[in-house]
Amino acid sequence: MDYSALSPTLRVMLGIACFVVVVAGMKAATEILVPFLLSAFIATLCAPALMWLESRRVPTTLAVVLVVLVVVLTVGGFSMVVAASINDFAKQVPGYQARLLQETEAVTTWLAGHGVELSQQMVKEQINPGKVMDMVRKVVTGFGNVLTDFFLIFLTVLFILFEASSFPVKFRRAMG
Template identity: 25%
Template sequence: MDTDDNSVPASILLYGTAAVILTIGMREIGSILVPIFFSIFAFLIFSPIVHWLQRKKVPGSISVGLVIIFLIIFAIAAVLLVTGSLLQLSTQIPEYQTQLTSIFENIERYLPSSGQYSSIEGILRDVGAFLLGLTVGILTGALNAGTTIALIVITTAFLLLDAAGAPKKLEREIEDQPVLLLRVREFGRSLVDFILIRTETNLIGGIGTAILLLIGRIDFAILWGFLTFLLGYIPYLGFFLAAVPPVLLALFKYGAIGAIAVLVGIWLINVLIENVLFPSLAGKSLKLSPSIVFLSLFYWGYVLGGSGALIAIPLTMVVKMILESSDNTRWMAKLMESGSKE
């Protein structure tokens, strides 16, 4: 009994030390891990399409080729969309800055001229400069991330080429270990289901946002819809990051009322996606507590940079499933689960 009690602090110290070492190591090779992780998740998204084509009697090599061609077209279209929009936006930034200055000058007319309010005026200008910088930073980051897309596409293509035979190979290797086979299947099914459902709901949210902005005649509506789709993988914070650029442009074009209307519209789409559509599709598949979800954003963002936040939830699910695979670490996985009763 005493031995078991004494082993608990030792186990915590051991696992904590291992986690710190692993974190430092992953951070050092983050530039290598990011394209690898994105390639694996892209493979998980597109491999069901390969299997579906095979069930329709399409030969394996042709089905993989069709999916790879679709992936390349999608990647090229995304890069062209972001690059073209960024170039157009860069030419209009001086105009937006002028409009923002005009807005703050109008606000200043309603503020008392006493010295105690000069700090408020400075704060307003700083906020405006921050929002403009944030908008440009988001787009510049997306453009810089596009430099790794070619590597991701190539790696995903090689993974897809082996997709048809992988399940059979895996079953042959572990056919004498039914428990391990069951865990591997459950692991893959849960992860793929989450990624596919998250991608589908993000796509609906991105299309809905783009349509809303097109109706409102907001500049670069398609780009903001794509940004909404992309940042939808970041829980809690993604919505606010995606809403900043179109709300700013609505402020420039229609004033405060227009900005509020766009913000409310995007918020309603987000509520529909996150509170109605996604829970109804995902069910209980995401058994992570909200605190773990939120903390995972900061952890994977620290380890892998901004790209880590996009795949923080799938990576955290992988960690949880790995912890569940051992009797010695299963208690850690339980701590990561949501406390709500089924």
């Protein structure tokens, strides 16, 4: 089809329609796209270390293993710190809930002393400690989803790193 024959308005509308289709496709493929983009990001961060090791005449396989080992240890350490923090927070939630109720009662009393009348029930409905637990649950669920995708991300990073050293040669060969 000859797009130059289309009116400028129609070309703009066609461009917008294409953009909407691409964005909708990306939204539909989020569960697949996000792990691969995360893999590409991690591999991009690791590539300089890999190239540095290869410039020191470390074999590619050993260089990739060393870089991936550093990444796995870093992610593992970070995961342990986050898990410990979540565990400590979960243990202290009852204390936080009691403290939150004390503070809301103190604020309500202070406001009542200054002529602002609020019912305790209304304040308790607005400041719900259960919302905090819901937020923590969502964070833990999101962290669990990342760990579920970890194996796919790990394999993709490995593949990208193994291909990183030979990519320039393959690219030159493909472009003639």
